[in-house]
Amino acid sequence: xxxxxxxxxxxxxxxxxKTVRKEVQSAGLxxxxxxxxRIDSEDSDAPLPSGASPVQLTHLQQFVIAEEPRMHICAFWxxxxxxxxxxxxxxxxQASSTAVLARDPAVNWSRGLWLGETGRKDPVAQTxxxxxxxxxxxxxxxxxxxxxxVGLLWGIQLVVxxxxxxxxxxxxxxxxxxxxxxCGVEWFSSLCESVRGIEATGPVKSNKxxxxxxxxxxxxAREGIxxxxxxxxxxxx
Numbered sequence: 675x676x677x678x679x680x681x682x683x684x685x686x687x688x689x690x691x692k693t694v695r696k697e698v699q700s701a702g703l704x705x706x707x708x709x710x711x712r713i714d715s716e717d718s719d720a721p722l723p724s725g726a727s728p729v730q731l732t733h734l735q736q737f738v739i740a741e742e743p744r745m746h747i748c749a750f751w752x753x754x755x756x757x758x759x760x761x762x763x764x765x766x767x768q769a770s771s772t773a774v775l776a777r778d779p780a781v782n783w784s785r786g787l788w789l790g791e792t793g794r795k796d797p798v799a800q801t802x803x804x805x806x807x808x809x810x811x812x813x814x815x816x817x818x819x820x821x822x823x824v825g826l827l828w829g830i831q832l833v834v835x836x837x838x839x840x841x842x843x844x845x846x847x848x849x850x851x852x853x854x855x856x857c858g859v860e861w862f863s864s865l866c867e868s869v870r871g872i873e874a875t876g877p878v879k880s881n882k883x884x885x886x887x888x889x890x891x892x893x894x895a896r897e898g899i900x901x902x903x904x905x906x907x908x909x910x911x
Contacts, residue, residue, distance in 0.1 A: 683754045687731050687735055690756060692870040694737050694747065694859065701860040703745075706738040711893070713750075731757070736893055739859065743842075744865050746897065747859065748890040757817065757824055760890045761844045761862045764899060769874040772907070773802040774885040775810055775830040786810055786829050789885070791878035791907070797812035803834050809865050817847030832869060835882065841899065842866060843888050883907055 691708055698705045711734040730752060737747040743763040750757050771791045778787040788803040788810075790796025803810070824847050831843040844862055875905035882904040888894070897899055 679718055683733070683751065686754065686756070686835075687733070687751065690735065690749065691737075696847050697859040698737075698739055701863055703740045703863060704763065706740070706744070709736045709739070710734075719884065734893065738897075740863070745859075745862060745866065745872075746890070746893065747753065747862070748893055750889060751868060757849055758845060759891075760780065761846075761910075762888065762890060762894060763842050763862075763866050764835065765840050765842050765866050765870050766838060767840045767869055767872050767874070768837060769798055769802070769808070769832060769872070770876050771796075771798050771834060771878045771880040772885060773799040773832045773874070775803075775806075776828050776885065777815060777826060786813060790876060790882075791880060796876055796878075798874040798876040801872060802869060803908050804870050805868050806865065807868065808832065809868060812861055813844070827868060830865070831885060831888070832884060833884055834880060835899070840869070841894070843890075845888070849857050855885045861902065880905075880907075 682744055687710065694708075713731045713734055728748050731750050732753050733751040735749040735751060739745045739747065743765050745761065745763045748760045748762075750759070772792050773788065773796070775786040775788055778785040787794070789801045790799030810830060813826075815826050815829065817824040826845055829845055833841040833843070835841050842865065844865060882901055884904060884906050887906055891901065
């Protein structure tokens with residue numbers, strides 16, 4: 675009975691919260707709040723890009739950190755295991771269109787490829803890539819435990835909200851404690867700072883246009899981010 679208590683999903687989420695709070699304190703950032711959201715059954719199946727069977731997501735554990743920009747960490751759970759984590763923040767910047775760090779379709783291992791509305795040579799994607807620099811290399815693309823594998827399709831997205839703001843999203847697979855191997859609260863804070871104030875213009879103008887739809891979009895709307903009219907593009911189509 676004691677072993678079951680200590681290995682319960684609730685205890686695992688409590689332990690994870692302590693880990694996040696420790697990372698936040700280490701980064702010198704204020705901790706705002708944390709919430710647990712039950713995931714509706716119709717939106718609970720998570721397809722795994724590796725080809726494994728979908729898993730049923732049951733909970734989203736949200737952490738709200740800092741004020742400007744306000745950062746959100748969203749960890750997705752099965753009943754007893756933590757899978758991928760998503761992060762997002764609204765950042766002051768000027769960009770004309772979406773830029774995304776996507777998994778390179780030419781290889782089946784962890785490698786990122788910066789793309790924009792006009793492909794690999796898109797000027798917005800190139801500007802964002804230069805601003806982010808080696809921080810992009812800290813995305814952990816693969817997660818594996820037993821027969822379960824998660825291979826992420828995207829690592830970082832910058833989506834234009836309006837002429838002065840962009841929605842910065844990041845994602846990491848989880849293969850260790852914290853928010854993923856080589857990736858955590860301080861990393862995302864640095865990522866926000868790297869794109870703050872940039873000017874990235876290109877031949878295409880697009881607002882609220884995602885290349886990959888984050889699983890945390892419902893939380894974004896709940897937090898007051900207006901995604902009305904958001905669309906999705908297919909860079910590999």
